[in-house]
Amino acid sequence: MQLLVFNPEHDYALADNQPQYVTLRSAAQFAYDCAPFMRYLVDDEAVVCDAYHRFGKDFQKNFAPMEDVERITKVTPWGWDVAAVYQLRRMGIPDSLLPSDEQLAKLRELAHRKTTITAMEFLRDKHPHPELLPAPPSYLTGIQQVEDFVKHVPHALFKSPYSGNGRGHLYAHHTCSPTLLRQCAGVLKHQGSLLAERQYDVVQDFAMEFSCDGGEVDFRGYSLFKTEHYGYGGNLLMPDDEILRSLSAYINIDELQHIQSLVADFLRQHIAPHYDGDAGVDMFVYQEDGEYRIHPFVEVNLRKTMGLAAHDIYARYCHPESRGTFRIVHGPVETWCTASLEIDGASLQNSMQSRDGLWSSGTIFLNPITPETQYAVEVTLHS
Secondary structure, rough: OEEEOOOOOHHHHHHHHOOOOOOOHHHHHHHHHHHHHHHHHHOOOOEEOOOEEEOOEEEEEOOOOOOHHHOEEEEOOOOOOOOHHHHHHHOOOOHHOOOOOOHHHHHHHHOOHHHHHHHHHHHHHOOOOOOHHOOOOOOOOHHHHHHHHHHOEEEEEEOOOOOOOOOOOEEOOOOHHHHHHHHHHHHHHHHHEEEEEEOEEEEEEEEEEEEEEEEEEEEEEEEEEEEEEOOOOOOEEEEEHHHHHHHHOOOOOHHHHHHHHHHHHHHHHHHHHOOOOOEEEEEEEEEEEEEEEEEEEEEEEOOOOHHHHHHHHHHHHEEOEEEEEEEEOOHHHHHHHOOOOEEOOOOOOOOEEEOOOOOEEEEEEOOOOOOOOOOOEEEEHHH
């Protein structure tokens, strides 16, 4: 039996790198509410880990004890980190089902945003027209380098080595404000470095989703998503070929497929020898001098991603003639439930209609909803 662990605080746990990492309350609430949606991502027998127990109004990361723990034959977390492994060991999960300390250290090294430097150098070396690709980010280790970078790149973006969901981004426009310098100094103190690059006129965010297994790399599909306030804003649900046609409005399909091949080669050479699991490579189309160009390696997520979840849920459960959205809603239930959904007792009723045994139109929430729920994974479709 498979044990599913929803630990969306994974990127922050990587930054902290301590077994007893204590996450933000919002991340704990998200994990507590939405963990059951992981069950939609697997076919075989599985149980979802209860990663958080409530203690009054606070949350504490403390995996619940399991009966029949010996029945667990596989553990699938959102992402591997020392905090998750520490809790799983306390549950009684044997080391044979967990990555070793050496493997965790290597994974953390690969998940560092400096991997984007290596990736962009690789892609520019292999691409027939490297001048059409962005330059690799700069690796900064001191506050003076931050100030010097802005002198040469007036519209600058600084990224924390470890952060998730579009967080950890700091922006400068012509000057370094005292607030920016204080924030950059904080990242340098706690994480040791910053990645710096120029800001781009982004037209469309998307990702290519891969899986690594035994040194091999498989392309899983595309993810077309949007960002809101620099965070995840949801995915569009549609077939891969339609996503490709959508992107072809900006970038030639042959170029997109060539980039896909080069990125797969990079993962095969630099990631897959050390890592088994999902790998989502974020990209975007941007506009420059009146032309559309592709940034082929914004970052790599060595974990499950909402984009891959959206892709798999569409392929597994949604009618091929339906289109829609996959998103995370949050706040008091009454602020995001639609008029067609009413709280009935302790649960929110779904309005999803089926066709040929697949979801076709309406809305369904992939985790239980009660009046106390603050986060939900929502799928909305139309025919």
